[in-house]
Amino acid sequence: MALRIIKPVIAAALAAALTGCLFSDTLESFGGPTMGSTYTVKYVRSSGVPQPHELQLEVEAFLAELDGQMSTYRKDSDIERFNDAPAGTCQTMPEPVLMLVRYGKELSQISDGAFDLTLEPLLNLWGFGPKGQGERVPSAEALAEVRQRVGHEHLRIDGQQLCKDAAVEVDFNAIAAGYAVDSIGELLHRKGVRSYMVEATGELKAVGRKPDGSPWRIALEEPRDDQRVAQRIIELDGYGVSTSGDYRNYFEENGQRYSHTLDPSSGAPINHRLAAVTVIVPSALHADGLSTVLMVLGPDRGYAFAEREQIAAFFITRENEGFSTRSTPAFDALFGAQGEKP
Structure with missing residues (x-):
């Protein structure tokens, strides 16, 4: 393999020297x-x-x-026009919107509801959404009322139309x-x-690879909100990467930390020790959705799900004053022991 690479490089260099036009x-x-x-x-x-x-x-x-x-964040977008429409209505949507709704439903089904595209009213209620009125813990009554307007099961696709049988909003x-x-x-x-x-x-x-033959390299960050610290360095070729975490977008109230990642089963922010999880799969879309699923499921259920589905994932969990890490077999098969902390 090395000879097949080196010979053309030498030949190209000679041609460039002779012709000056390579x-x-x-x-x-x-x-x-x-x-x-x-x-x-x-x-x-x-x-x-x-x-x-x-x-x-x-x-x-x-x-x-x-x-x-x-x-x-704009009232004239296709999805916001749909979100503003009442229950029982349908609207024609561009194919990318319908494709993402289908994928969202698939993620919801395979994760037993850990993923839901209709959480926008809850995100707004907690202050994380585009219409949020400030980050705060809502009352039990307000939470119960808004949860009536949430649920992937209220969405359906009819041809090129997206329909809803409740006043859900898609995000x-x-x-x-x-x-x-x-x-x-x-x-x-x-x-x-x-x-x-x-x-x-x-x-x-x-x-x-880059022009010099070196790989694209990225850093997986330690989940800290005070500074950026590389946890691992990995090399990529043909893979998408997504990291979900609770360490950048959150608020604190009465000593309790509330993450922007909501658990659809409770309508409230996740409450477990998983600080961040990175998913590496060929599609960036799938990595994006799956990292959210694993973040919602948490360190134990998330790891079991990733292992069962053969997902390459890297988990960082809070332990006392520090962090512990755990990777799935699929992750280890891709990267082995490479990427030690700098």
Whole structure:
């Protein structure tokens, strides 16, 4: 394998020296704001692959279209028009919206309800949603009332229409970024890009290698809210990565910590020792959704689920004043002992 790689490199170097016209692969990058956060694209530009500004225009056109379909922060988006409609109504939706609803239902079914796309009213009630009125613990009466308007079972798809039999509201925040990453990767592939790393709001996917042959490397962070510390460094090729945790978006009241991740079974923030979990699978969309599922299930049920479904996952659990880590067999098969803490 090494000889097959080295010989073309030597030949290419000689050709470049003789002709001076050989195209050299270069590492390019661009990025910008999206989904209330940012996105970044790094890719290897070889012969025939567009310049960064050309690709950026297409990527941002896609992101703008996605925002118009799925954003819960703008009243004119397709999903917000659906959310504002009364129970018993149907609306025609673009195929990406319907696809994500189908995937959300699949996740809900395989996880016994640990994933639910209709939690937006509860997120608002706790202060984490787009219409939240401040982070606070709601009354039992308010929680019971809002839970009447939550449940994936109230959604159905009829042809190209999304219908609801209760006044549910759909929120794609747990999977939209992963979908965006996969879609941008597909766009780059259509343009001739064969090596890239795409990140959007923390979800990412890496394919191929850099121009010097080195792999794309990412850090799995220790779940701390005071600073960024690398827990492990891993190398990626052909995989999406998503980390869910309770250490960035939370509030405290009367000494109790309340995470932005809600358990659909209780309508309240998760309450267990799992601080963060990372999922690594070929699809960034699937990684995004599955990391949420495992975070809701917690350190024991989540690990059992990941092991049963053969998901590559890395769990970080709070233990006394520190953390303990645990990885699934599928994770160890991919990365072995690589990625020791720096």
